[in-house]
Amino acid sequence: MTLYADLHVTRDAFRLDLDLTVEPGEVVALLGPNGAGKTTALRAIAGLLPITDGSIRLGDILWDEPPKTFRSADHRPIGVVFQDYLLFDHLSALENVAFGLRARGTDKRTARATAARWLETVGLAEYARTRPRSLSGGQAQRVALARALATSPDLLLLDEPLAALDASTTLHIRAELGQHLQRYDGRTLLVTHDPLDAMVLADRLVIVENGKVVQEGPPTEIARRPRTEYVAQLVGLNLYRGTATGTTVNLTDGGKLTIATPSEGKVFVAFPPSAVSLYPEPPTGTPRNTWPMQVAGIEQHAHTVRVRLTPGRSPGRSPAPATLLADITTAAVADLHLTPGQNLHATLKATEVQTYPA
Structure with missing residues (x-):
C-alpha cells in the first residue's frame, strides 16, 4: 500500500501545499530550510495537526479528509522518532521500547519480550534496565528507533533524528540508521535540514521551500542538477x-x-x-x-x-x-x-x- 498525502495546511500567513507519496520499502527525505513547512507536513501526516484541505490515506484507508474524516495519531499505524527522542526518563530502555506496544493493548510479558528483541536488534540488549539519562546520545537515538519500530508500523516518521548528536557520533549512528532502514519494509519519511543525512539515507528527495515542492528526485539527480539557489548551496x-x-x-x-x-x-x-x-x-x-x-x-x-x-x-x-x-x-x-x-x-x-x- 502506498502512502498518499495531498497536504494543504493554512496557518496564519503560511500555507503548505504538498503532494507526497511514499512506497513500501522506500525512504523519502523531506528537505528544506527552516520555516519551509517540513515539520508541518510531518505533524499533519502523524495526525498531530489536521489539514485544511486535501487528503491523507494509506492505500484505500483514509486518515484525514476534511471536514468529515480525521484519524488521531493513536489510530494511525505509525512510528515516530522525534529530534530529542522524547524518551520517558522514569522508565528503563526496555520499558520505553515496550510502551507503544502496551498502549496498543499488548500484555506486559509479550510487550517486554518484543522490546527485548528490538533492543538486541539495535545492539543495546545490555542496556535494557538503563534509564535514558544514563544513555549516550547515540544510544538514546537507537532506543527511540526501537520503540518506533516495535509496534510494526506501516509508516515510520523521522523528525531530524540525528540533529541532537555530536559530530563525532553522527557518522556512526547515521550508518547504523541506514542499515536499519534497509531492513524495514514499511514506508519511511525523513524530515531533515541536513543534506548529508538526506543523501545517505533516502531513496528520493523532496525539496520544499516556502511551503511548496521546488524539486524532487533521486539524490544523485538532485546533486547533479539543482534547480534553486537553496539546493545549489546544499550540494x-x-x-x-x-x-x-x-x-x-x-x-x-x-x-x-x-x-x-x-x-x-x-x-x-x-x-x-x-x-x-x-x-x-x-x-x-x-x-x-x-x-x-x-x-x-x-x-x-x-x-x-x-x-x-x-x-x-x-x-x-x-x-x-x-x-x-x-x-x-x-x-x-x-x-x-x-x-x-x-x-x-x-x-x-x-x-x-x-x-x-x-
Missing part, C-alpha cells in the same frame, strides 16, 4: 540561470559564461567551486572564462577554504557573474595573501560547466 555548486546561444550563456542576474557544448534557450548552468582557479595577475594562456573579481568573504569549508567573490572594478574579457564561489587549499590562501576586498582574477574551464534546461 555545494555555483548555479545560475541564463539564456544560451551556441556556446555563450547570458546570465539572468548579469554576467556571461562560455560553455563547451552548444545549447539554446533558457538553461541552468552549474559547476563546483573547486573548478574555479584564482590568480593575483591575469593568467596566461586562453581560458574561456576569465573574470576580474574581488574577495567578498573567506570561510573554512571542510578541508578547503571557500572564497566568495563579486565582480572586480577592472573590465574583463566578458562580464563577470554577480557572485562566484571558489574552493582553494589553505596553502593557496597563504600564497595569494587573501584578504577581504582584494582584487583577483578567476578562471573557469568551459568543460567544467554543466548545462541543462531551465
Whole structure:
C-alpha cells in the first residue's frame, strides 16, 4: 500500500501545499530550510495537526479528509522518532521500547519480550534496565528507533533524528540508521535540514521551500542538477540561470559564461567551486572564462577554504557573474595573501560547466 498525502495546511500567513507519496520499502527525505513547512507536513501526516484541505490515506484507508474524516495519531499505524527522542526518563530502555506496544493493548510479558528483541536488534540488549539519562546520545537515538519500530508500523516518521548528536557520533549512528532502514519494509519519511543525512539515507528527495515542492528526485539527480539557489548551496555548486546561444550563456542576474557544448534557450548552468582557479595577475594562456573579481568573504569549508567573490572594478574579457564561489587549499590562501576586498582574477574551464534546461 502506498502512502498518499495531498497536504494543504493554512496557518496564519503560511500555507503548505504538498503532494507526497511514499512506497513500501522506500525512504523519502523531506528537505528544506527552516520555516519551509517540513515539520508541518510531518505533524499533519502523524495526525498531530489536521489539514485544511486535501487528503491523507494509506492505500484505500483514509486518515484525514476534511471536514468529515480525521484519524488521531493513536489510530494511525505509525512510528515516530522525534529530534530529542522524547524518551520517558522514569522508565528503563526496555520499558520505553515496550510502551507503544502496551498502549496498543499488548500484555506486559509479550510487550517486554518484543522490546527485548528490538533492543538486541539495535545492539543495546545490555542496556535494557538503563534509564535514558544514563544513555549516550547515540544510544538514546537507537532506543527511540526501537520503540518506533516495535509496534510494526506501516509508516515510520523521522523528525531530524540525528540533529541532537555530536559530530563525532553522527557518522556512526547515521550508518547504523541506514542499515536499519534497509531492513524495514514499511514506508519511511525523513524530515531533515541536513543534506548529508538526506543523501545517505533516502531513496528520493523532496525539496520544499516556502511551503511548496521546488524539486524532487533521486539524490544523485538532485546533486547533479539543482534547480534553486537553496539546493545549489546544499550540494555545494555555483548555479545560475541564463539564456544560451551556441556556446555563450547570458546570465539572468548579469554576467556571461562560455560553455563547451552548444545549447539554446533558457538553461541552468552549474559547476563546483573547486573548478574555479584564482590568480593575483591575469593568467596566461586562453581560458574561456576569465573574470576580474574581488574577495567578498573567506570561510573554512571542510578541508578547503571557500572564497566568495563579486565582480572586480577592472573590465574583463566578458562580464563577470554577480557572485562566484571558489574552493582553494589553505596553502593557496597563504600564497595569494587573501584578504577581504582584494582584487583577483578567476578562471573557469568551459568543460567544467554543466548545462541543462531551465
